[in-house]
Amino acid sequence: MNKMVKKLHVKDNDIVVPGQLLAEGMSYIPSGKAIRDGESITSTVVGKISNKGHVVKVVPIFEKYAPKQGDKIIGKVVSMNNYGWTLDIGVPVKCELDLREGSQSFIETGKMSQFFAVGDLVFVEIIGNRNGTFKVSAKDRLYRKLPSGHLINVDSGLIPRIIGKQGSMINTLKDESGCNVVIGQNGYVYVHCDNTENVFKVQEAIKLIESNTKSSGLTEKVKKMLGGKK
Amino acid sequence: MAGKSDTPLVVKGKRIDGRKANELRKMTAEVGIIPQADGSARFTMGETVAIAGVYGPKEVLPKHQTKDDRALIRVYYSMLPFSTTDRCRPGPSRRSKEISKVMIDALEAAVITEKYPATAIEIHVQILNANAGTRTAAINAASLALANAGIEMRDLVCAVAAGKADDTVLLDLFQPEDNFGQADLPIAVMPNRNEITLVQMDGDLSSKEFDESMKLVMDSAMEIYEVQKNALIGKKENKK
Numbered sequence: 001m002n003k004m005v006k007k008l009h010v011k012d013n014d015i016v017v018p019g020q021l022l023a024e025g026m027s028y029i030p031s032g033k034a035i036r037d038g039e040s041i042t043s044t045v046v047g048k049i050s051n052k053g054h055v056v057k058v059v060p061i062f063e064k065y066a067p068k069q070g071d072k073i074i075g076k077v078v079s080m081n082n083y084g085w086t087l088d089i090g091v092p093v094k095c096e097l098d099l100r101e102g103s104q105s106f107i108e109t110g111k112m113s114q115f116f117a118v119g120d121l122v123f124v125e126i127i128g129n130r131n132g133t134f135k136v137s138a139k140d141r142l143y144r145k146l147p148s149g150h151l152i153n154v155d156s157g158l159i160p161r162i163i164g165k166q167g168s169m170i171n172t173l174k175d176e177s178g179c180n181v182v183i184g185q186n187g188y189v190y191v192h193c194d195n196t197e198n199v200f201k202v203q204e205a206i207k208l209i210e211s212n213t214k215s216s217g218l219t220e221k222v223k224k225m226l227g228g229k230k
Numbered sequence: 231m232a233g234k235s236d237t238p239l240v241v242k243g244k245r246i247d248g249r250k251a252n253e254l255r256k257m258t259a260e261v262g263i264i265p266q267a268d269g270s271a272r273f274t275m276g277e278t279v280a281i282a283g284v285y286g287p288k289e290v291l292p293k294h295q296t297k298d299d300r301a302l303i304r305v306y307y308s309m310l311p312f313s314t315t316d317r318c319r320p321g322p323s324r325r326s327k328e329i330s331k332v333m334i335d336a337l338e339a340a341v342i343t344e345k346y347p348a349t350a351i352e353i354h355v356q357i358l359n360a361n362a363g364t365r366t367a368a369i370n371a372a373s374l375a376l377a378n379a380g381i382e383m384r385d386l387v388c389a390v391a392a393g394k395a396d397d398t399v400l401l402d403l404f405q406p407e408d409n410f411g412q413a414d415l416p417i418a419v420m421p422n423r424n425e426i427t428l429v430q431m432d433g434d435l436s437s438k439e440f441d442e443s444m445k446l447v448m449d450s451a452m453e454i455y456e457v458q459k460n461a462l463i464g465k466k467e468n469k470k
Contacts, residue, residue, distance in 0.1 A: 017459045018340075018377050019385030019422040033382060035342075042422065044342060044382040046462045062269065062380035064287075092289040092349050132348070 005039065012051050015061070016043040022056050031057040065091055065156035065186045067134050071126045074146070074184030075136065077116050085116050087124070087136065089186050090153070094133040097124060101137040121146040121190060123182055146182060149192030150199045152206060156187035161209055161218070168219050169209070176226035177202050201226055235410035240396040246406060247276075252446050254390065254402045254453060259370070259461035261378040269379025271461070273371035275390075276404055277361035282371035284379040287349035301346035305333040307368055309357040318360075329365050336369050336389065336418040336428035342382045351381060362408035363391050369418050369428070374458050387427060388454035389418035392443035399439050401446040415443050421451040 006025035010016060022034060023041045030036050033045045034056055047058040067073070067089065075087030075095060084098040099107060102115055116122055116138075123143050124136040138144065154162065162183060163170045173181050179193035179202050191202050205222050212218055239246060249255070255276030264270035267283035274280075290296040307330045309318050333355070341351070353375065355368040366389035373387040393403045395411030408414055413433030419426050435443065 015463050017386065017462045018383040019420065019455075020459075021422060035384075037384075037423070042384070044384065045380055046377050060380055062378055064268065064380055092287055 008051070008056070010049045010051070010056075012049060014049045015046070016049060016058060017046050018042075018044055022049070022058070027054055029055045031055050033058040033060050063157055067091060067093060067095075067126055067129075067186065069126050069128055071185045072143075073124060073126065073136070073186040074151070074182065074188035074190055075122050075124055075186075076151075077118050077120045077122060080112060080116070080118060085112075085122075087122065089134075089184075090188060091186065095136060096133055097122065097136050097138060101127070101135070101139055104139055104141075116145055121149075121151065121188075123184065123190075146190050147192060149180070149190055150203070152189040152191060152203055154187050154189055154206060154210065156185065158210060159183060159185055159187065162189065162206060164219060169222065172219050172223050173202055173205060173226070176223055177205070235406060238396060239407055239410060240398045240400070243398075245400065247404060249402075251398055251400050252450070254450055255404065257454065257457045259374060259457050261374055261461050267375070267379075269375045269377070269381070271371045271374035271378055273367050273374060273458075275363055275367045275370070275402065277359055278363050278367045279358040280355055280364065280367040280371040281358060282353060282355045282368065282375040284351065284353050284372075284375040284381070286351040286379075287346040287381070288352070290348065290350040295350075296348050297343075298348055300343035301341070301348075302350045303334050303338050303341060303343065304350060304352045305330045305337070305372065306352070306354045307333060307357075307365075308355070309360055309364065313357045313360045329368070332428055332430065333365065333369055333372060336387060337372055337376065339425070339427040340373065340383045340385055340387045340420055341376060342384060345382050351376075351379075362403050362405045363416070366390050366416050366418070370454060370458065374461060377458075377462055385420035385422045385425075386455060386458050387418050388421050388451045388458065389416065389428065390447055390450055390454060391416040392446050394433065394435060394439060394443075399442045399446065401443075401450060413439075415440070415447075417444070417447045419448065419451045421455045424448075 006027055008023045010022050020043050030041045034041050043058045045060045047060040050057040073089055075089045077085050078088045079086045087095040089095045124138045127137045128135045177198045179191050179198050182190040191199050193199050258274045261271045263272050264283045269284040272281045307326050311317050311320050353372050357364045369389040390402050392401050392415045393411050394413040395407040413435045415431050418428035
């Protein structure tokens with residue numbers, strides 16, 4: 001073997017595109033959305049570089065939600081059979097809520113739709129993946145059926161911004177608008193309020209968060225926006 | 231490819247529109263132009279304009295077409311009625327079906343389909359204005375839209391045509407050269423990996439001329455890649 005090549009072609013926080021050469025040499029390790037191609041490491045998506053030591057990581061900028069265990073999500077019941085419910089969670093994977101995971105209490109035969117009927121929104125947690133089908137649970141008291149309200153679809157990458165540091169943003173949204181807001185990590189945001197106008201205020205506030213992801217003091221801005229119209 | 235032009239197409243190494251033989255048309259690119267799509271892009275090459283929208287990965291319908299180990303890529307190419315000088319009949323035609331098929335082959339090589347098993351990725355490409363090289367512009371737009379949708383790809387796909395007119399090998403033919411030329415050779419490449427994903431030929435080229443056209447395309451692929459890269463990163467300096 002000829003002399004070892006070892007070269008890093010990118011810096012931290014650089015934005016890279018698919019196919020771009022990131023590093024050469026076997027001493028670097030690809031992580032995130034980077035792949036090894038022979039001796040070199042290339043990116044597979046448009047993303048940001050995060051480089052720690054020998055690990056070259058690509059964090060994607062444009063991303064669709066990928067379900068994983070432990071995620072708290074909002075699903076919509078699309079069908080039911082004798083063994084449970086099937087949910088739509090906004091991505092093309094099967095998602096099932098088993099009968100025994102539906103509730104802590106005993107579910108009698110023929111009374112399934114009293115718990116969740118087709119068309120209902122359910123706040124659930126992903127408990128596992130069996131052969132590509134995601135299993136969810138609504139057993140914990142935290143998880144429940146969401147009564148009729150508004151469903152807003154946002155980019156799942158923005159969910160941390162909508163929640164804020166220690167929930168500062170979500171608390172602002174709830175307190176200032178007087179609405180009940182439930183956020184699913186799959187990008188579904190549920191808003192319920194007796195006064196429909198307040199729902200639109202929350203919708204606009206979320207739009208504001210979407211367009212100002214990088215600016216600081218966003219919570220104050222949202223507070224001003226919601227408070228100003230009261 | 232029929233008939234002869236009244237005026238010479240190449241005079242003293244210069245073409246009708248003032249380009250040299252190895253010069254590309256002016257290119258511009260933009261991503262995120264369709265809000266409803268998961269990813270979208272516009273790519274212009276001279277007067278040819280193509281827009282592409284990517285929907286997916288999503289459920290495969292009809293279900294029996296599902297590939298359990300990889301994603302199914304579907305391309306719908308169409309030319310809008312006002313894109314050509316004579317009105318172009320809307321809807322699928324023999325030509326659009328063929329181009330959709332070759333585009334699937336050109337893009338499937340770049341997309342890491344194993345990462346999205348049992349799903350479909352739909353790419354819709356519309357030609358807003360046709361001035362030769364629509365399939366290459368469509369491939370460029372589609373690969374940008376795929377990157378914009380966050381789909382994992384080995385490399386961006388860059389496509390451009392080479393050809394022959396007035397016995398000269400030319401790069402990136404435009405309408406008169408395409409109509410009255412002797413050959414047209416659209417090629418799609420992955421520039422970083424030096425791999426070819428599409429080669430088609432219409433007309434006749436000697437083997438020497440073929441090698442020469444191939445070299446022209448390979449040399450200019452990186453130029454297209456830079457335009458695509460700038461569009462994705464958001465730089466506005468899309469000169470040439």
